[in-house]
Structures are given as C-alpha cells and as structure tokens.
Amino acid sequence: MSATMTDGLSKGTTGPMTRDTTALAAPRRDFGWLAAPITGALGLAAFWLFPEDLGLMTRIAATALYVLSLDLVLGYCGIATLGHAAMFGTGAYAAGIAAVHLVNDPLVLLLIGGAAGGVMALVTGGLILHARGLTLLMLTIAVTQIVQEVANKARDWTGGSDGLSGVDPAPLLGLFRFDMFGRTSYLFAVAVLVVGMVAARRIVRSPFGLACRGVKEDPLRISALGGSPRAYLVTMYAVAGIFAGVAGALTAVSSGIVGLDSVSFSWSAEALVMLVLGGTGRLYGAVIGTVAFMTVHHILAATDPFHWMLFIGLFLMGIVLFLPGGIASGGERLRALLARKGEGDQA
Amino acid sequence: MTILLEVQGLSKNFGGLQVSSDISMSLKAGDRCALIGPNGAGKTTFVNLVTGVLPPTAGAIRLDGRDVTKLSAADRVRRGLIRSFQVARLFKSMTVREHMELAVLQRDRRTFRLFASVAKTAGLADEVAECLGLMGLGAAAETPVGSLAYGQQRLLEIALALAMRPKVLILDEPAAGVPHSESQRILDAIDRLPKDLAVLMIEHDMDLVSRFASSIVVLAQGKLLCSGATRDVMADPRVREVYLGSRANAH
Numbered sequence: 001m002s003a004t005m006t007d008g009l010s011k012g013t014t015g016p017m018t019r020d021t022t023a024l025a026a027p028r029r030d031f032g033w034l035a036a037p038i039t040g041a042l043g044l045a046a047f048w049l050f051p052e053d054l055g056l057m058t059r060i061a062a063t064a065l066y067v068l069s070l071d072l073v074l075g076y077c078g079i080a081t082l083g084h085a086a087m088f089g090t091g092a093y094a095a096g097i098a099a100v101h102l103v104n105d106p107l108v109l110l111l112i113g114g115a116a117g118g119v120m121a122l123v124t125g126g127l128i129l130h131a132r133g134l135t136l137l138m139l140t141i142a143v144t145q146i147v148q149e150v151a152n153k154a155r156d157w158t159g160g161s162d163g164l165s166g167v168d169p170a171p172l173l174g175l176f177r178f179d180m181f182g183r184t185s186y187l188f189a190v191a192v193l194v195v196g197m198v199a200a201r202r203i204v205r206s207p208f209g210l211a212c213r214g215v216k217e218d219p220l221r222i223s224a225l226g227g228s229p230r231a232y233l234v235t236m237y238a239v240a241g242i243f244a245g246v247a248g249a250l251t252a253v254s255s256g257i258v259g260l261d262s263v264s265f266s267w268s269a270e271a272l273v274m275l276v277l278g279g280t281g282r283l284y285g286a287v288i289g290t291v292a293f294m295t296v297h298h299i300l301a302a303t304d305p306f307h308w309m310l311f312i313g314l315f316l317m318g319i320v321l322f323l324p325g326g327i328a329s330g331g332e333r334l335r336a337l338l339a340r341k342g343e344g345d346q347a
Numbered sequence: 348m349t350i351l352l353e354v355q356g357l358s359k360n361f362g363g364l365q366v367s368s369d370i371s372m373s374l375k376a377g378d379r380c381a382l383i384g385p386n387g388a389g390k391t392t393f394v395n396l397v398t399g400v401l402p403p404t405a406g407a408i409r410l411d412g413r414d415v416t417k418l419s420a421a422d423r424v425r426r427g428l429i430r431s432f433q434v435a436r437l438f439k440s441m442t443v444r445e446h447m448e449l450a451v452l453q454r455d456r457r458t459f460r461l462f463a464s465v466a467k468t469a470g471l472a473d474e475v476a477e478c479l480g481l482m483g484l485g486a487a488a489e490t491p492v493g494s495l496a497y498g499q500q501r502l503l504e505i506a507l508a509l510a511m512r513p514k515v516l517i518l519d520e521p522a523a524g525v526p527h528s529e530s531q532r533i534l535d536a537i538d539r540l541p542k543d544l545a546v547l548m549i550e551h552d553m554d555l556v557s558r559f560a561s562s563i564v565v566l567a568q569g570k571l572l573c574s575g576a577t578r579d580v581m582a583d584p585r586v587r588e589v590y591l592g593s594r595a596n597a598h
Contacts, residue, residue: 202461202462202464203461203462205464205465205466206460206461206462206463206464206465207448207452207457207458207459207460207463207465207468208458208459208460208461209461209465210445210448210449210452210458210465211449211452211453211458213438213440213441213445214438214441214449217438217439217440217441218436218437218438220436221436221437221438222453223420223421223424224420224424224430224432224436225424225449225450225453225454225507225511226421226424226425226453226454226511227421227453227458228421231459232458235459235461239461
C-alpha cells in the first residue's frame with residue numbers, strides 16, 4: 001500500500017500536462033470460470049462413484065441451483081431475504097401443475113418453472129424492494145407465507161397439504177427416459193446446474209452485474225452516477241427468481257412430487273444457511289455450501305438418528321467461527337498465506 | 348460564452364428556518380468559480396438544491412438553457428450536472444478500474460446489458476485508461492478502493508465525475524482531508540480538466556481558492572454576500588469581515 005502511495009506521489013509531480021496512459025496495472029487473474037467445468041466433472045465422477053445415492057445427489061444439484069439464485073440476490077445486491085422459497089415453490093408448482101394438465105416435456109417444464117418464478121419475483125420485488133434491512137426481511141417472509149397459504153388453499157390445483165403428485169415427465173429430448181434408478185434425473189440436474197452456473201457468472205460479470213455490486217455498497221452513490229438503484233434491485237430479483245423457479249421445476253421433474261414445504265419459511269432459511277456456509281458473492285460458494293450441508297446432513301442423520309441435529313449445529317458453529325467468510329473463503333485465505341510466505345522467502 | 352448553469356432566486360426553508368434565501372448566480376463555459384463562506388453559511392444546502400438532492404422552496408435552476416428545477420438528481424446527472432462528494436463516497440470493495448467502468452457504462456446507459464461482458468465492451472478499456480492517466484491513477488487501477496490512500500481516493504472522485512462527461516462540475520471541498528503538502532496534486536488534476544467545463548468548487552482554504560478560481564461567490568447566513576472576480580472579492584471589506592476575519596481570529 002505504501003508503494004502505491006509513493007508511486008502516485010511521484011506521478012503528481014510530473015507536471016500538469018503530463019498524461020500517463022501507459023502504466024495501467026494489469027488485471028488480476030480470475031479463476032472463477034473453472035467452477036462450472038469442475039462441478040460438471042465432479043458431478044460425473046460422483047455418478048460412477050456413488051450409484052446408490054443418485055436420488056440424494058439429484059436433490060443436491062437442484063438445491064445448489066436454488067442456493068446459487070439466492071447468491072445473486074444476497075451476494076451481489078445485498079438484499080437480505082428469508083423468502084426465497086416463494087420463487088422456488090412457485091416454479092415447482094407451476095411446472096408440476098403444467099405437467100399434470102398440459103405438457104410433459106422436461107425442458108418445457110423448466111421454462112415454465114423459470115417464467116413463473118421470474119414473474120413472482122418481478123411482481124413481489126416491485127412491491128417490497130423499496131424497503132431495506134429488517135423491514136425488507138419481514139416483507140420477504142410475509143410474501144412466502146402468503147404464497148404458501150395460497151398453495152394450501154388451492155387444493156384442486158396443488159393438492160394442498162397432501163402435495164401434488166403425478167408429475168410424469170416425457171423422455172428428455174425424446175431420447176432419455178426418466179428411469180427408476182434416477183440416472184437420467186441426476187445427469188439432467190447436473191447439466192442444468194452447470195448451465196445455470198455459466199449463465200449466472202456471465203450475468204455477474206456484465207455491466208448489469210457491476211452496477212448491482214455498486215447498489216449493494218452504496219445506493220445513493222449509484223444515484224449520483226445517474227442510475228436508479230431500485231431498477232437494478234428489482235431486475236436482479238427477477239433474474240434470481242427465474243433461476244429459483246428453474247430449480248423448483250427441476251426438483252418437481254426429478255422427484256415427481258411438489259409439497260407445501262417447497263414454499264416454506266424453513267426452506268428459505270435453509271438456503272440462507274447453505275449460502276453463508278459456502279460463502280456469499282462468489283457463486284461457487286453456493287454450490288460448495290449446498291454440497292457440504294446436505295452431505296453432512298445425510299451422513300449424520302443416517303449414523304445417529306437421535307443426535308444429528310446437535311452435530312449439524314456444531315458443524316455450522318465451527319465453520320462460522322473459524323471461517324467467517326464461508327468454506328470458499330478458506331482457499332483464498334490459504335492463497336494469501338502462501339503469498340505472504342513467498343514474499344518472506346524472497347526477502 | 349454560453350451560460351451553462353443559471354440559478355435564480357433560489358430559496359429553501361426548513362419549517363420556519365430559512366437556510367437559503369434568494370440566491371442567484373450563473374456559470375459560463377470555462378468558468379472556474381469558488382463558492383466560499385463561513386461554516387453554516389448554507390454552502391452544502393446550496394449544492395444539494397442545485398444538484399436536486401433537496402427540492403427548493405422557491406427559485407429556478409437552468410442547466411444549459413433548460414429548466415431543471417423539477418427534475419430528480421439522477422436526471423440532472425444525465426444532463427451533465429455532476430458533483431463530487433466532500434467525503435469520498437466510493438464502493439469499498441471495488442477496484443479503481445471497476446469504478447471507472449461503472450461510471451462510463453452508467454453514463455452511456457449500458458448497465459442493463461445482462462449478458463454482455465464488461466471486459467469486452469468496445470472502447471471502454473481505452474476510455475478508462477485515459478481518465479485514470481489524466482488523474483495519475485493508472486498504476487492503482489487494480490487496487491481495491493478500501494486500501495487506497497486518501498489523496499488518491501479524492502483523485503478517483505474527480506476522475507469519476509470527469510468520466511460522466513459533465514457540462515457543469517461541482518467539486519465539494521476536493522482537497523478536504525488531504526495533507527496540505529499534497530493538495531497541489533489535486534489542483535494539478537483540476538487544472539487538467541477540459542477547458543470548456545464550468546467548474547464550481549466549494550472550498551474553505553483561501554490559499555486553494557486563490558490558486559484555482561477566476562471568480563468567487565460568497566455566501567453568508569444563507570444569503571449571497573457578494574460575487575465577482577477573485578481579486579475584487581478578496582479585497583471586499585465585507586468578505587474580510589465575515590469570512591477572512593473570522594478565520595483569522597480562529598487561528
């Protein structure tokens with residue numbers, strides 16, 4: 001830091017008419033693009049390594065997409081929400097109802113789920129995103145409760161508390177049947193997750209993503225640059241709603257059922273836990289957090305059916321205490337540590 | 348020369364308290380004007396009225412011949428009325444380069460491109476490099492603003508304002524918080540601003556004012572005390588009394 005300071009000082013003394021356009025520092029390297037191919041490769045490896053657990057792994061992949069969509073909202077816009085399940089559940093129910101009454105092409109069902117989640121986010125976001133902080137948090141919870149109650153009351157469409165069953169998707173692309181072992185479901189879910197990661201990364205690196213990061217840090221400064229903070233927030237909320245809706249539809253298509261728990265407060269809160277666990281504002285942190293949480297959850301629940309909640313709690317406390325930035329921040333800390341050590345060796 | 352900013356009879360009351368009353372002034376292209384006055388003279392209120400942060404109780408503001416009194420702050424920014432902040436207001440986690448990219452993209456209204464790449468936006472990198480070079484910030488392009496020296500943050504504020512392609516630029520104490528020995532760097536940067544800009548600088552430091560300004564507007568107790576060429580205003584006994592005098596006593 002002191003180096004840049006003296007650097008700047010010497011530049012200042014080169015006289016008023018000197019233009020220094022040559023010495024632009026080189027951009028830092030960014031390896032975030034590796035996350036999607038690595039996820040795809042590990043997903044395929046798991047397909048061969050754990051053929052018994054395809055059902056669980058399919059749920060993990062779909063949930064990872066859901067948590068990823070929350071990262072767009074929380075990590076890149078700073079919108080604190082405990083109502084993200086409203087978009088997930090809307091997408092799941094829309095796809096489920098469409099599958100029972102209209103179409104059963106899995107890709108069309110994902111599109112329907114995404115559109116439904118996006119519209120739900122656009123409408124509710126437009127209504128509540130003028131608020132910030134705790135007020136907004138309360139409003140997001142209220143939206144989820146309302147959506148859940150509507151799903152509960154509209155029994156004819158949603159099955160109410162019994163859940164919606166009978167989602168029977170046609171073969172994927174007309175070729176791959178959704179088999180009883182869940183192989184097609186799993187590979188489909190991993191493929192959708194990878195596509196979602198690529199699309200999300202593209203969005204956060206776009207001019208729009210840059211503006212959203214600005215809104216997260218200082219909305220008034222964005223106004224002073226001539227932008228409308230709320231327009232960015234509502235747009236990103238709707239984009240994240242599309243992702244969450246697709247994740248919901250993916251869950252409906254792969255599991256064949258949709259329940260009221262998919263629009264619940266606890267499902268919203270669980271997404272937040274998984275995201276914070278993995279690390280916000282990185283996208284791949286959402287995937288890491290989901291895999292870690294659901295895997296540990298599964299193993300503990302299987303080995304100790306009586307005390308597993310206690311161990312989940314201890315696991316979360318351990319991560320929050322020792323890696324406050326989430327699991328994904330561990331790698332960055334390690335790199336910073338090694339860099340410092342490297343500098344020390346040189347000196 | 349064309350008049351870029353014209354303020355007529357601007358007044359602001361907060362309830363019964365009159366913080367600005369009947370202020371009129373104008374800036375022509377190329378003007379370098381300083382707005383001075385003792386603490387509590389209403390300088391910040393005046394800037395907030397002109398930039399649209401506060402609605403005036405009475406009066407009119409024209410920007411490049413068009414009445415902007417009713418327009419929002421963001422609309423005035425889009426029409427070329429740009430300000431920098433007294434306390435550097437920057438996005439702490441973003442790098443210097445990202446700040447400049449955001450300002451240029453926002454100016455061109457290209458921020459709703461969801462699938463475009465910032466890095467591949469045509470012409471952006473060159474313009475960012477030029478703006479940063481002008482302010483001597485090229486070497487700091489990849490530094491997160493949170494770990495930037497304060498003087499450089501002030502330079503970045505000016506670079507951001509410049510990237511918005513202003514017609515009228517309002518600099519709110521651009522050298523505040525910068526050690527006196529370094530304020531020359533800020534003035535050098537201001538000297539390099541395009542000559543056709545109208546610049547209004549709010550400043551306490553009479554030394555900076557005399558080096559920067561060709562004309563001065565003096566506010567005292569919310570009213571326009573006097574205005575004119577720098578030398579005339581500095582020699583005005585009323586100014587010496589309310590401003591220079593009180594400052595001299597304070598030291």
